[in-house]
Amino acid sequence: xxxxxxxxxxxxxxxxxxxxxxxxxxxxxxxxxxxxxxxxxxxxxxxxxxxxxxxxxxxxxxxxxxxxxxxxxxxxxxxxxxxxxxxxxxxxxxxxxxxxxxxxxxxxxxxxxxxxxxxxxxxxxxxxxxxxxxxxxxxxxxxxxxxxxxxxxxxxxxxxxxxxxxxxxxxxxxxxxxxxxxxxxxxxxxxxxxxxxxxxxxxxxxxxxxxxxxxxxxxxxxxxxxxxxxxxxxxxxxxxxxxxxxxxxxxxxxxxxxxxxxxxxxxxxxxxxxxxxxxxxxxxxxxxxxxxxxxxxxxxxxxxxxxxxxxxxxxxxxxxxxxxxxxxxxxxxxxxxxxxxxxxxxxxxxxxxxxxxxxxxxxxxxxxxxxxxxxxxxxxxxxxxxxx
Amino acid sequence: xxxxxxxxxxxxxxxxxxxxxxxxxxxxxxxxxxxxxxxxxxxxxxxxxxxxxxxxxxxxxxxxxxxxxxxxxxxxxxxxxxxxxxxxxxxxxxxxxxxxxxxxxxxxxxxxxxxxxxxxxxxxxxxxxxxxxxxxxxxxxxxxxxxxxxxxxxxxxxxxxxxxxxxxxxxxxxxxxxxxxxxxxxxxxxxxxxxxxxxxxxxxxxxxxxxxxxxxxxxxxxxxxxxxxxxxxxxxxxxxxxxxxxxxxxxxxxxxxxxxxxxxxxxxxxxxxxxxxxxxxxxxxxxxxxxxxxxxxxxxxxxxxxxxxxxxxxxxxxxxxxxxxxxxxxxxxxxxxxxxxxxxxxxxxxxxxxxxxxxxxxxxxxxxxxxxxxxxxxxxxxxxxxxxxxxxxxxxxxxxxxxxxxxxxxxxxxxxxxxxxxxxxxxxxxxxxxxxxxxxxxxxxxxxxxxxxxxxxxxxxxxxxxxxxxxxxxxxxxxxxxxxxxxxxxxxxxxxxxxxxxxxxxxxxxxxxxxxxxxxxxxxxxxxxxxxxxxxxxxxxxxxxxxxxxxxxxxxxx
Numbered sequence: 030x031x032x033x034x035x036x037x038x039x040x041x042x043x044x045x046x047x048x049x050x051x052x053x054x055x056x057x058x059x060x061x062x063x064x065x066x067x068x069x070x071x072x073x074x075x076x077x078x079x080x081x082x083x084x085x086x087x088x089x090x091x092x093x094x095x096x097x098x099x100x101x102x103x104x105x106x107x108x109x110x111x112x113x114x115x116x117x118x119x120x121x122x123x124x125x126x127x128x129x130x131x132x133x134x135x136x137x138x139x140x141x142x143x144x145x146x147x148x149x150x151x152x153x154x155x156x157x158x159x160x161x162x163x164x165x166x167x168x169x170x171x172x173x174x175x176x177x178x179x180x181x182x183x184x185x186x187x188x189x190x191x192x193x194x195x196x197x198x199x200x201x202x203x204x205x206x207x208x209x210x211x212x213x214x215x216x217x218x219x220x221x222x223x224x225x226x227x228x229x230x231x232x233x234x235x236x237x238x239x240x241x242x243x244x245x246x247x248x249x250x251x252x253x254x255x256x257x258x259x260x261x262x263x264x265x266x267x268x269x270x271x272x273x274x275x276x277x278x279x280x281x282x283x284x285x286x287x288x289x290x291x292x293x294x295x296x297x298x299x300x301x302x303x304x305x306x307x308x309x310x311x312x313x314x315x316x317x318x319x320x321x322x323x324x325x326x327x328x329x330x331x332x333x334x335x336x337x338x339x340x341x342x343x344x345x346x347x348x349x350x351x352x353x354x355x356x357x358x359x360x361x362x363x364x365x366x367x368x369x370x371x372x373x374x375x376x377x378x379x380x381x382x383x384x385x386x387x388x389x390x391x392x393x394x395x396x397x398x399x400x401x402x403x404x405x406x407x408x409x410x411x412x413x414x415x416x417x
Numbered sequence: 418x419x420x421x422x423x424x425x426x427x428x429x430x431x432x433x434x435x436x437x438x439x440x441x442x443x444x445x446x447x448x449x450x451x452x453x454x455x456x457x458x459x460x461x462x463x464x465x466x467x468x469x470x471x472x473x474x475x476x477x478x479x480x481x482x483x484x485x486x487x488x489x490x491x492x493x494x495x496x497x498x499x500x501x502x503x504x505x506x507x508x509x510x511x512x513x514x515x516x517x518x519x520x521x522x523x524x525x526x527x528x529x530x531x532x533x534x535x536x537x538x539x540x541x542x543x544x545x546x547x548x549x550x551x552x553x554x555x556x557x558x559x560x561x562x563x564x565x566x567x568x569x570x571x572x573x574x575x576x577x578x579x580x581x582x583x584x585x586x587x588x589x590x591x592x593x594x595x596x597x598x599x600x601x602x603x604x605x606x607x608x609x610x611x612x613x614x615x616x617x618x619x620x621x622x623x624x625x626x627x628x629x630x631x632x633x634x635x636x637x638x639x640x641x642x643x644x645x646x647x648x649x650x651x652x653x654x655x656x657x658x659x660x661x662x663x664x665x666x667x668x669x670x671x672x673x674x675x676x677x678x679x680x681x682x683x684x685x686x687x688x689x690x691x692x693x694x695x696x697x698x699x700x701x702x703x704x705x706x707x708x709x710x711x712x713x714x715x716x717x718x719x720x721x722x723x724x725x726x727x728x729x730x731x732x733x734x735x736x737x738x739x740x741x742x743x744x745x746x747x748x749x750x751x752x753x754x755x756x757x758x759x760x761x762x763x764x765x766x767x768x769x770x771x772x773x774x775x776x777x778x779x780x781x782x783x784x785x786x787x788x789x790x791x792x793x794x795x796x797x798x799x800x801x802x803x804x805x806x807x808x809x810x811x812x813x814x815x816x817x818x819x820x821x822x823x824x825x826x827x828x829x830x831x832x833x834x835x836x837x838x839x840x841x842x843x844x845x846x847x848x849x850x851x852x853x854x855x856x857x858x859x860x861x862x863x864x865x866x867x868x869x870x871x872x873x874x875x876x877x878x879x880x881x882x883x884x885x886x887x888x889x890x891x892x893x894x895x896x897x898x899x900x901x902x903x904x905x906x907x908x909x910x911x912x913x914x915x916x917x918x919x920x921x922x923x924x925x926x927x928x929x930x931x932x933x934x935x936x937x938x939x940x941x942x943x944x945x946x947x948x949x950x951x952x953x954x955x956x957x958x959x960x961x962x963x964x965x966x967x968x969x970x971x972x973x974x975x
Contacts, residue, residue, distance in 0.1 A: 072912050161552070264484050264956055267549075287544055315967070318962035330651060332956035
């Protein structure tokens, strides 16, 4: 893999959905030439390993705004990019199995209402109508938003990649970034890659689970932590549950894909960091099965087809890092999206592109400022709904 | 159980009777060739294909549980059996019209995309057609069968020829191995030789999950390996063992041609299985020993032997004795018939034209592939072998894989052309013998046979659907489109098309996809790559997995 040029206006590191979307925003703004590099293969990271959930129910208004913009983008994706992503707005149902969870969902409802979203609190009978066969006594109620939904992640990647290549943008897989070069004023001047040095004034770190490692490799101490999460898929059935269902207490989630498979996950503890790779664990399979059957006991005879794992890119406050790093001019973060990189990619990447272009950022995006961890007490808000 | 060991079940509106404990498919097959299934996307007619419990060709609903494989389910008196995913019946299914509406299939670029305002409508439509069975019927809550935990010094998976031989050698050395066998025991003594004295044999036990030892949770301090599986009653099985011998054997591959998914096209595994399918007018595909076995089994029902390459003298003799015509150096181009197969069209590989043979079945006996996926799941290195065209685990002269404690023997470990260690030497290695003895003589590599076969076949004009992956109705066209768009390699092809993500876990489509991608991408099959073998190996019931959950460790969550 040799690169076509030795200088680019922007180098985007990470060829997943956030990186490709960032490049797309930049190219559309006429801010080329852009180079996208990725040390792996298309869809090998989190963009090819997520459950496809897209929701707007959050505890912070800033995240809700990101999510609303993302939903609008995915609704129009098929006509804009020519690939059907099967974005199905079947809703998101958060279940509360205790009073504390119910109170939390009520807070979510209130924040969402203030943002103009029609989140409703449901009682047990309404939950039973949405989740056919839910075990009696499995929950006290829930919160529901009908315009949340799920999509099929891969075609998003195909559509973005093909649009970029049609526009002449270079997307290079199998190229690793080893560091950055600075000019004499300390600004970013170039990117060191396995294919040699590339001159550029801007680098976008969209490396997903590896973004913390990349920032640190470039001399920037960041709080991002990669954590391994696992998903399983069952054999396909006729549709019986429309929404994505998330249990607020333990984070169990599942939805039924367009193909009819039940796809879901549950957090089981694994050592942090990317070094262990993404093996599947027996503990996840057994814990997930147990948790799922407490909600839907009638599925005991249903078979699990496969399981896989991927990395979340977690931050201490549950909010992403979007924008230029105050310690290195030209180094822009588009990361820290937790397990919701795919969900928020269209809008999060637009904030990153704004930072590259030097455009004024939306006021609420200050909560995503990468500098907030540098000052004590800088991270003022916490997004606690890091589930599903 | 009914009187005299007979069992009666309700099958749709009819009542079927058979011997309690026999495969449900055998009961159904007494009334003719089973037409049980319509395919998942285009509602194409499908029939039993693999005979070993892996394909999606005999799925029925039993007592409210969907997607039960009739070839594996044992008949019990009073059960309710129904067909699924078709209306009014699998034989005539209204949704079968879809097959005509989408002659080139539906993918992310083609079909059901525009206009965008109609997206919710066609999503609802597509979603209702997806999936096989309806969700399980709510049943009165019953506690799942408790998990069984078994401990053994040596565990053997598979009670076939190789597994038995190693078991005998271990018994001879004073060890009592645990043997897991997927089929119910007792096994038919005529073909399997009965149980091995001195072993602990557990039948109806499917091994599904073998985590790599490095990533596995500590197995109770004992070290060693932990294997998870389930039995036919849906109960979980946990095996802790120091050494694991995989004697999981091999299976007959599929083959792609137009209409290769038609009912009547089956593997040799199905043809020789004791399922009592009413074979008639059979075309046997293959040129060697496996095809000969099929000819001897199906006798006068065989109407032709078709071989992609030459025909072995033994097979020729067996065929000529029965007045069966031989068609060497020929390929299957098309299966003819709207439902069950009525004929096949063959092409000579020298290009001398196509011709048609009337038949009701095609039995695929042309290549056997290793069942080594459990070793790959545990992290064993693999090597590509051009003939038969598959990945084998890397094992040494004593059967040791590079996963500590995991051995692979028999046809799961190496192609038949390569010299294998004797069972005694394997047993010795399992028990700690270090002496590997002389390495087996290297076998000169043979050039791929399947890649040139598909290279020629892909030049044939295409009319109807060429189904590459029957479980998910993935078409050959889709694989070609993935390659044209630059999504190269098996991993990306899988993600672009869905090939290999169905119920058979890719057993019948991925080997063909590798060969076809080698043609499309103009590179050796070993460079096309492979997919990560992830658990479970065999679709595993949620109830069995739940029963295997261990209590949380005491350390707090991060």
